Amino acid sequence: MKEDVCILIPTLNEAHTIGEIVHKFKSMGFSNILVIDGHSTDGTVKIAEDAGAKVVTQKGKGKGRALQQAFDMIDEEVTVMIDGDGTYLPEEVDRLLEAIRDGGADQVIGNRFASPQKGAFTRLNLFGNRILNKLFSLAYGAWITDILSGYRAFNKKSIKELELNKTGFEIEVETTIEAVKKNQKIIEVPITYCSRHKGAVTKLNPLRDGIKIGYTIYQLTKTHNPLLYFGIFGAIFIIAGIGLGIYVTLEWLRGITRIPMTIFATLLIMMGVQIFVFGLLSDLLALFHKEVMREVKKR
Ligand SMILES: Nc1nc2c(ncn2[C@@H]2O[C@H](COP(=O)(O)OP(=O)(O)OP(=O)(O)O)[C@@H](O)[C@H]2O)c(=O)[nH]1
Ligand SMILES: [Mg+2]
Numbered sequence: 001m002k003e004d005v006c007i008l009i010p011t012l013n014e015a016h017t018i019g020e021i022v023h024k025f026k027s028m029g030f031s032n033i034l035v036i037d038g039h040s041t042d043g044t045v046k047i048a049e050d051a052g053a054k055v056v057t058q059k060g061k062g063k064g065r066a067l068q069q070a071f072d073m074i075d076e077e078v079t080v081m082i083d084g085d086g087t088y089l090p091e092e093v094d095r096l097l098e099a100i101r102d103g104g105a106d107q108v109i110g111n112r113f114a115s116p117q118k119g120a121f122t123r124l125n126l127f128g129n130r131i132l133n134k135l136f137s138l139a140y141g142a143w144i145t146d147i148l149s150g151y152r153a154f155n156k157k158s159i160k161e162l163e164l165n166k167t168g169f170e171i172e173v174e175t176t177i178e179a180v181k182k183n184q185k186i187i188e189v190p191i192t193y194c195s196r197h198k199g200a201v202t203k204l205n206p207l208r209d210g211i212k213i214g215y216t217i218y219q220l221t222k223t224h225n226p227l228l229y230f231g232i233f234g235a236i237f238i239i240a241g242i243g244l245g246i247y248v249t250l251e252w253l254r255g256i257t258r259i260p261m262t263i264f265a266t267l268l269i270m271m272g273v274q275i276f277v278f279g280l281l282s283d284l285l286a287l288f289h290k291e292v293m294r295e296v297k298k299r
Contacts, residue, residue, distance in 0.1 A: 001030045001101075002028075002030050003032065004076055004078060005030060005077070005078045005080060005117050006032045006034055006074050006076040006080070007025050007030050007032065007080050007082065008034050008074065008079055008080065008082070009021065009034070009036070009053070010037075010070070010081075011036070011037050011038065011044050011048065012037070012038060012040055012044075012062050013040045013201075013203075014040070014044050014084040014085055014200060015043050015047055016086070016088030016199045016200045018035065018047055018048050018051070018084045019050070019051045020225065021048045021086065021250070022048055023052075024090040024091070025090050025093075026052050026091065028091070028093070030093075034053065034073070034074070035056065035084070036066040036069060036070040037055055037057050038057050038062070039058070039061070043047040044118065044180070056073070059182045060167070062167040063169055063171055063203075064168050064169070064170060064171030065091070065167045065168055067175075070077070076156070076193070077155065078100055078154070078155055079151060079154045080151075081150070081152045081153070081154070083150035083151070083192065085196060085197070085200055085202075086196070086200070087195070088151040088192075088194070089117055089119065089191070089192050089194065092151075092191050092192060092254070094190040096108045096151070096153035096189055096191075096254075100153050101255065103187050105186065105187035106158040106176070106179065106185045107152065107153070107184050108152060108153040108154075108187050108188070109144065109146060109149050109151075109152055109159045110146070110149050110151030110152065110188075110189060110190075110191035111190050111191060112146050112151075112191060112193035113145055113146055113193075114190030115190065115191075116193040117193060117194050118196050120193045120195045121193070122206070124206045125206055129148055131214075132214060132217065133146065133147055133148075135214060135218075136173065136176070137222045138156065138224075139218070139225055140224060140225065141225075142180045142186070144186065146188065146221045147207060148173060148213070149191075150172065151184045158179065158184050161184070162175060162178045162182070168209065169211065169212070169213065170212050170213050170216040173213050174220065177217070177220050177224070179217075180224070181223075181224055195241075223232065226279055226286050227282070227283040228279075228280070230275055230278050230279030230282060231275075231276055233272075233275050234273070234274075234275035234276030234278075236269050236270070236274045237268050238268070239272075241265050241267075241269035242269065244264065246269065248261050
């Protein structure tokens with residue numbers, strides 16, 4: 001059964017941890033280990049190869065690009081993706097594999113919130129993760145606890161179906177969104193989240209990448225939840241218009257007439273309503289599209 005599993009590890013300068021991870025998987029009987037490296041300069045490639053992994057150097061830069069390239073290469077029935085920074089435990093891999101084999105999952109997400117070690121999440125990361133998870137649930141109506149986890153498993157169908165375009169750290173969220181869009185069965189399993197190795201540095205910039213991930217969650221709602229995508233702007237216009245309208249009315253009651261401002265308030269409300277209606281129409285289109293796709297899949 002283990003020959004049918006590809007262990008996929010993206011790495012960028014993970015010399016401190018990659019050797020041990022590869023060894024661990026090998027000792028557990030996994031022979032098919034693929035390291036997709038982002039042009040490391042600290043000897044990661046040699047350590048991974050010596051430990052028995054197949055190493056491919058990615059084209060270009062970014063974790064997203066690396067994973068897309070690897071997904072195109074993999075042909076095994078099951079793929080387990082695990083970060084190479086030593087924050088996830090190889091010995092917990094069976095939890096993910098069971099969810100695929102016995103639970104019928106297309107995609108499994110290791111939930112880091114189940115048991116994080118002390119200090120594994122920095123305060124900023126914890127805060128950012130919580131906000132992004134909430135944002136995701138709101139936009140996609142799927143209640144997933146840990147959309148940014150770096151420990152996942154996929155069946156072959158899931159990998160072939162995902163249409164991925166993100167090149168950086170937005171890849172995890174895009175993977176989850178695509179799975180929701182494609183109606184894949186997602187199962188979360190509890191995992192341990194360990195602190196980063198002392199010598200290893202994070203490649204993620206919490207603020208810059210957090211904003212990019214948040215924007216990705218919003219941007220990809222365009223075809224999934226267009227009412228939200230357009231509705232937000234509609235709502236902003238309407239609220240601004242009503243606010244201005246209240247001000248103008250209060251002024252009028254005091255005997256001051258503000259004609260240009262009244263026109264502006266009316267315009268804001270009208271534009272807001274138009275954008276909202278546009279969102280409603282797009283929502284209807286998206287709904288029809290989903291129904292058509294469901295019918296096509298049935299045949
Ligand atoms: N191939 C490749 N791997 C990358 C790249 N950037 C990061 N990685 C790897 O992706 C994994 C996750 O990167 P981290 O820096 O740990 O990012 P993170 O886990 O999202 O963030 P932290 O919470 O700070 O650990 C690690 O194994 C990195 O080595 C890249 O550009 N190319
Ligand atoms: Mg990490």
